[in-house]
Amino acid sequence: MSYYDIDDIIADGQVCHGLGYLNGQPGEPIKENVKIELPLWLAQILATQLIDPSQSSQEEAQPILKLIEPEFFSKQFLNFIKSNSYKTNLSPYLFYYKLVCKWANMYNDTELVDLISKMLVDRASEINDLSFKLNDQFTGNNQEFLNGLDGFEKALFKTSHASFKDLKNWLRTSPNSAS
Amino acid sequence: MDFNDILKDFETTSRSRLRSDDTLRTEDLQALTQAWIQERTIPEVLPYEEDLLERILERMRKQIEFIELNSIELQKHEREIKLLLVIVESELDRVQFLIRSYVRTRLMKIDQFSVYIRSNEQELKKLSDNETVYMERHLDLLMELYNRQFLKNLPESLQALDEGGGLVNMVEKPDLHKPVFVKCGENGMVMIEGEEVELEKEGIYVMRYSAVKELVKMGSMIVL
Amino acid sequence: MSLPKQLRDTFTPKEISFLAEQEPIMILPRYSMHGTTLISAKLPNLRALHRESIPIWLALILKRQDKCNIVIPDWLQLSYLQQKYEDEIQNPNKFSKLPWHWITISKLLLDSAVDDFMDPVYEIRSLIQDLREVRLLKARRGLKELNEVYLQLDGLSLIEINEVRPFVLKVMNQLRKLKESSKIGEQEMYGDDTEIGGDTVMSQDVDDDYAGVQINDSVGINHGSNSAGRSGAGNSYLNDSHTRVQGDSMEDDDSDSDDDIYRKD
Numbered sequence: 001m002s003y004y005d006i007d008d009i010i011a012d013g014q015v016c017h018g019l020g021y022l023n024g025q026p027g028e029p030i031k032e033n034v035k036i037e038l039p040l041w042l043a044q045i046l047a048t049q050l051i052d053p054s055q056s057s058q059e060e061a062q063p064i065l066k067l068i069e070p071e072f073f074s075k076q077f078l079n080f081i082k083s084n085s086y087k088t089n090l091s092p093y094l095f096y097y098k099l100v101c102k103w104a105n106m107y108n109d110t111e112l113v114d115l116i117s118k119m120l121v122d123r124a125s126e127i128n129d130l131s132f133k134l135n136d137q138f139t140g141n142n143q144e145f146l147n148g149l150d151g152f153e154k155a156l157f158k159t160s161h162a163s164f165k166d167l168k169n170w171l172r173t174s175p176n177s178a179s
Numbered sequence: 180m181d182f183n184d185i186l187k188d189f190e191t192t193s194r195s196r197l198r199s200d201d202t203l204r205t206e207d208l209q210a211l212t213q214a215w216i217q218e219r220t221i222p223e224v225l226p227y228e229e230d231l232l233e234r235i236l237e238r239m240r241k242q243i244e245f246i247e248l249n250s251i252e253l254q255k256h257e258r259e260i261k262l263l264l265v266i267v268e269s270e271l272d273r274v275q276f277l278i279r280s281y282v283r284t285r286l287m288k289i290d291q292f293s294v295y296i297r298s299n300e301q302e303l304k305k306l307s308d309n310e311t312v313y314m315e316r317h318l319d320l321l322m323e324l325y326n327r328q329f330l331k332n333l334p335e336s337l338q339a340l341d342e343g344g345g346l347v348n349m350v351e352k353p354d355l356h357k358p359v360f361v362k363c364g365e366n367g368m369v370m371i372e373g374e375e376v377e378l379e380k381e382g383i384y385v386m387r388y389s390a391v392k393e394l395v396k397m398g399s400m401i402v403l
Numbered sequence: 404m405s406l407p408k409q410l411r412d413t414f415t416p417k418e419i420s421f422l423a424e425q426e427p428i429m430i431l432p433r434y435s436m437h438g439t440t441l442i443s444a445k446l447p448n449l450r451a452l453h454r455e456s457i458p459i460w461l462a463l464i465l466k467r468q469d470k471c472n473i474v475i476p477d478w479l480q481l482s483y484l485q486q487k488y489e490d491e492i493q494n495p496n497k498f499s500k501l502p503w504h505w506i507t508i509s510k511l512l513l514d515s516a517v518d519d520f521m522d523p524v525y526e527i528r529s530l531i532q533d534l535r536e537v538r539l540l541k542a543r544r545g546l547k548e549l550n551e552v553y554l555q556l557d558g559l560s561l562i563e564i565n566e567v568r569p570f571v572l573k574v575m576n577q578l579r580k581l582k583e584s585s586k587i588g589e590q591e592m593y594g595d596d597t598e599i600g601g602d603t604v605m606s607q608d609v610d611d612d613y614a615g616v617q618i619n620d621s622v623g624i625n626h627g628s629n630s631a632g633r634s635g636a637g638n639s640y641l642n643d644s645h646t647r648v649q650g651d652s653m654e655d656d657d658s659d660s661d662d663d664i665y666r667k668d
Contacts, residue, residue: 101584113585125547170416208443385554
């Protein structure tokens with residue numbers, strides 16, 4: 001994660017839900033158990049702040065917010081990924097893999113990471129195969145798959161395709177007579 | 180006779196000097212090529228090859244002189260000189276390409292990691308004098324731009340550009356865990372994440388740079 | 404920027420060609436010529452019909468001026484290439500040993516020195532094409548086994564490596580980032596150094612309300628079966644991921660039945 005990376009900044013701005021545990025303080029508009037939508041960076045900070053830092057015992061400490069998992073980490077979604085990694089449509093999420101990193105970082109979720117890694121490898125090899133075609137027309141299923149890629153995968157496809165295309169073109173051209 | 184012996188001695192030493200000069204030249208070019216490849220593939224800045232470049236630049240200057248001397252009298256000479264000139268020029272172009280690309284790659288990395296390099300003694304040593312001057316001026320310009328544009332409107336506590344704490348570190352360090360392609364010179368072993376990985380001679384591997392950094396420095400592995 | 408974006412991931416084919424042109428090749432001069440000193444090495448005096456070894460870029464210049472004939476290297480002959488093609492087909496998990504720059508050099512020579520070939524050129528061209536396709540298929544199949552620790556690809560030539568380089572590097576990098584993101588929390592709990600600046604508050608105070616897998620074990624878990632499997636001679640070089648702590652790895656089961664495409668005999 002780099003400070004100046006624009007992708008990172010946008011990814012941080014993705015929204016997820018929070019569940020307020022705040023005790024109603026005077027003047028504080030948020031009541032208990034209210035769902036609010038927060039950008040990820042704000043949610044990250046609030047979720048780890050304790051209400052009362054002076055409390056020493058861990059059991060009594062309560063975070064201000066409890067994060068509800070966004071839909072793309074829900075059990076159904078993950079199950080769908082397990083069965084069908086190609087068909088999953090990641091394009092609405094833009095930065096799925098970055099989000100996975102941040103989420104897993106917060107919760108030490110190795111299971112999630114393993115699952116997503118496997119999915120990445122599957123989809124990536126599919127991307128590699130597809131990036132061989134020189135012309136830009138893809139049919140049916142392939143087109144669907146390509147539309148369902150997230151930001152990272154799309155960039156991967158582009159660079160992979162460019163690399164193959166460069167080589168093919170270079171092999172085809174014959175040199176000029178001048179050096 | 181003594182005189183002949185002296186002559187013979189002189190000849191053999193000068194011939195062997197020439198021969199070693201030849202091999203030195205070929206080796207130099209190979210070293211430059213390898214340095215270029217390394218700068219392109221490795222995520223961090225490598226030490227500047229001061230001596231190597233000095234030698235090569237010196238030879239280049241001689242070649243340029245040679246070209247200039249000979250092209251003035253071009254019309255008089257036979258075609259052989261023309262061909263020689265073509266050869267010399269072509270080689271000059273090739274070496275210039277290598278050097279330019281080498282320097283450009285380094286500059287790109289310096290641009291990216293200026294703040295980090297500046298604050299770190301070890302990294303600073305890797306730059307040449309020219310590059311250090313370049314970096315300072317670049318940073319100055321950048322800071323002035325940021326300041327004038329928006330930094331001066333921020334409260335003072337937020338004006339720093341080199342904070343380390345917080346969620347993300349402001350200073351961008353080279354990511355030493357990026358993977359690189361390497362070729363093994365000899366059998367060996369490498370530790371990755373606490374696991375040992377055996378390496379075979381002549382094998383081609385892709386692994387993270389941090390794991391193979393020492394081996395590359397020692398020369399038992401080559402980056403591709 | 405000083406270096407355009409496409410050059411940051413990999414080399415262009417032209418740059419690889421540049422590297423290949425530095426390789427030596429035999430020529431047969433047609434005329435005599437004086438040598439000269441060059442930056443890299445001395446150009447020897449050329450005598451007609453006496454073979455000399457010079458770099459390819461130089462040979463191409465001379466050839467263009469009609470000053471020499473190029474001696475086609477041994478590996479660029481029909482019989483040799485046919486043998487290699489047989490090898491490729493018979494060993495679907497290995498790459499046959501071809502010269503480091505075989506594609507580049509063959510292209511350079513086929514383009515500029517057609518008359519120097521003994522064998523019919525079109526046959527050589529089609530053989531080279533076939534070889535390339537077979538190897539490409541093998542490489543693609545092998546990439547399916549990518550993981551974030553390491554990958555072994557013996558026997559590929561530089562251009563073929565360069566072709567897949569951006570893909571491999573990007574995916575491996577991302578896999579590594581994924582793996583590291585779940586490990587950082589654990590490392591900080593045990594007070595280790597991490598290279599990515601993380602917020603220490605987070606990992607210690609995270610509640611157990613929502614967490615995928617709780618990290619219970621300590622750091623030094625050794626995967627006995629895996630390490631034994633790896634250091635043995637004829638074993639698979641395709642590693643499954645090795646995180647320091649692992650509940651169960653999905654790839655563990657797969658590693659035995661792997662394609663072993665990169666296995667070296």
